[in-house]
Amino acid sequence: MTSPTLAAVEPRLEEVARMWGAGWRRYFFPAFWLVYLGQTVDGVSKASHGWAAFAGYAIVVLFAATYLAALPMGWSGQYRLFWTLYGFAFALTGVELVFARADALVFCVYLAVLTVATQVRWALVGVVALTLITALVPWSVPALGGKVQWGAALSVLLVSLAMFGFFKIVQSNIALAAARAEVARLAAENERSRIARDLHDLLGHSLTTITVKAGLARRLAEHGETERAFTEIAEVEQLSRRTLGDVRAAVSAHREVTLTGELATAREVLRAAGIIAELPGSVAETDPTLSELFGWVVREGVTNVVRHSRAEHVRITLGRSFVEIADDGRGGGAGSCGNGLLGLRERTDAAGGTLVATSGLKGFRLRVEVPGVEADITAPATPVAP
Missing domain, CATH: 3.30.565.10 (Histidine kinase-like ATPase, C-terminal domain)
Incomplete structure (x- = not known):
């Protein structure tokens, strides 16, 4: 069973977004890798002309925007809207095959990244499926080349593994930071408990001793033994000063308690208590x-x-x-x-x-x-x- 403390430091992928910042900054790193969509753009320029080329280029832009919008939702757990955008991106991939031919399958690399970003259990199955689609669709459709695209399929697989490792590293860093914060909190809590315990033990004992000795001094004074009463009061004063020093030492963790010293104090307080x-x-x-x-x-x-x-x-x-x-x-x-x-x-x-x-x-x-x-x-x- 996972303890509450461990559960409290379990990282969520939404922390990745916070690490990358807010606003446009959270999209900067993912957008940098959109440069590889240039292969699809090149495929559109070779396979399509006129309005078909315009449609092909528009699909590339629309796919890039969908990818950037879906990625933060995948790692932050907003799965309902994420899967809607994911399905839309998948549909764009199929349509782009008309305008860019086999080069449209570059989209599968980004679909694989989105799949890994969700961190769902079946993400590996999705990555394997996308790898097979990239390799076998051109082979099964003569218009797309009629050959197995092993190189493109390997790219999908390797990028997926790289992004999986990246997300795990980020999660580990988040977990480490959270664990350090938890350790600091527990250390502060333990220190507060130590101070409270020491103050209770110090003041409880010292105030009891002061009460007993002050009571003894009063009884001695009532019976006319003023000299002994003055002695007890002087010891009360010394004990009060010593207690003040002990409290300061306890707060600064320099309080030293010894068996010999406590036995000597016990001897005195028990004597005073009769x-x-x-x-x-x-x-x-x-x-x-x-x-x-x-x-x-x-x-x-x-x-x-x-x-x-x-x-x-x-x-x-x-x-x-x-x-x-x-x-x-x-x-x-x-x-x-x-x-x-x-x-x-x-x-x-x-x-x-x-x-x-x-x-x-x-x-x-x-x-x-x-x-x-x-x-x-x-x-x-x-x-x-x-």
Whole structure:
């Protein structure tokens, strides 16, 4: 089945007309090859005289005009009027045999071009028929020479093949241009998605941390612990400035997230939220190539623990190729993660890993694992008191 994207870039022959321009310019290239009708004109001058010659010359002019009018319709799919003009041109060919004799069969070359221009499935059959007509009609009618015109028939066949190749090349160029435009559109769309995902992850986590720490500072101030409250507020200010820099870096694609940095941030925000945390004491056992991905997992997981879980205890477990975040909250986290979990799944899929989010009546577990890495060595968790 053809995908919608591929179907969208499938070229139409009407694009050929646009490539050649509009108005008189679209007829310039086809008209250039009408010079070969000079052979028919010469045939009229030899075989006809007086009013017959005038009629023969008029038919040549009328055929040329019909050919130029029909050709754009053939490649643009206006088949109803095209076939009317095609039939008229074919009839002119038959009539011209009276005035130009065998030289009238030069018209068959142009009829073959019109046939190829339609790109219909049976175009080859039409070309073969025109080739046989060109070769055999003079042989079957003694007045036209009585000989098989192999040379003229070969001309019809070769011109048809050349024009078939020409139209295919034009179609390929159109398809290539359309594909490039589609790739550019998809790249822009992916970049917008990346920025939206990064901003969601960055701001969601940072604003949650700011909210928690500001709330802690307020409670400390209410209990008279102004020094600790000032410390928390100072950290909120620093976090706000850092977040602003992160947003700018995300927009310019220079944002760097590390597992070590996110674990340190998680330790601080969980402490401020009053949640008992068991965090790995080291990230040495984790594959370094997974540091950024696992950093995003820790960031999103901890953000959702603080915002949604109402948990009292959370445990982060690291291995060579996996990271797992589990809490004892109210559950339902799989549905509450929303865009954050969706963005995290996109990151995991891009790395070739799997994301599993499970929720029960109590607790929520988020696990990301990337296969193809050496055997896991679980890093021990270190409890962090609130």
